[in-house]
Amino acid sequence: MTDQEHSERGVSPALADSTPRQKISGAVRTETLFILCFSGVLSLLMQSVFLLIGAWDLTVVWGNLLGLFASVGNFFFMAMTVQWSVERSPEGGKALMRTSLTVRMFCLFVILMIGALLSCFHTIAVLIPMIFPRIAIALSPWIRKKEKGTEPQPDGEITEDAAAEDSGADDAGEPPLES
Numbered sequence: 001m002t003d004q005e006h007s008e009r010g011v012s013p014a015l016a017d018s019t020p021r022q023k024i025s026g027a028v029r030t031e032t033l034f035i036l037c038f039s040g041v042l043s044l045l046m047q048s049v050f051l052l053i054g055a056w057d058l059t060v061v062w063g064n065l066l067g068l069f070a071s072v073g074n075f076f077f078m079a080m081t082v083q084w085s086v087e088r089s090p091e092g093g094k095a096l097m098r099t100s101l102t103v104r105m106f107c108l109f110v111i112l113m114i115g116a117l118l119s120c121f122h123t124i125a126v127l128i129p130m131i132f133p134r135i136a137i138a139l140s141p142w143i144r145k146k147e148k149g150t151e152p153q154p155d156g157e158i159t160e161d162a163a164a165e166d167s168g169a170d171d172a173g174e175p176p177l178e179s
Helices: 003-008 026-052 058-086 090-117 123-143 160-167
Strands: none
Touching: 026 058, 026 123, 058 090, 058 123, 090 123
8 A cells, every 4th residue: 555545544654564454364263263172172171170179160160261261362362463463574573473462461461350359250260271272282283183194293383394204205205315
């Protein structure tokens, strides 16, 4: 967009680069759905533990839902920020990531304070779901094993190149020449 088009829309040309794109990429959607599903399973497990120890009541459900909303929402907005920051200059992307971190941590703090201060939420049930996305991220390479039983790479990615290296084949699928 030109400076004239930005001014016609009421957007300063200097701020135009900081206006985030509203489209959600497929990767963000897929990863957030994975985190939501995995966290949902862990939430049900947490509910059953509260039930087994005799501490279950409705405040556990509400606390769990609040914590789940906060943790999955935090992951979603972090992923969207990454998506938006790669569309910017390195300096703009870095500034956006810093600002996002500050805003997301403040929002988590407010949500956790609400969960701790209001009696309709079980404080522990609000706090525990905060670690569920981290567990999902740590276990995702083993959960998402792809093709031919290829072992996940240390960074969690399973690539065709890694599978070819493991099999000893080059890019064309031929075995390597011995020297």
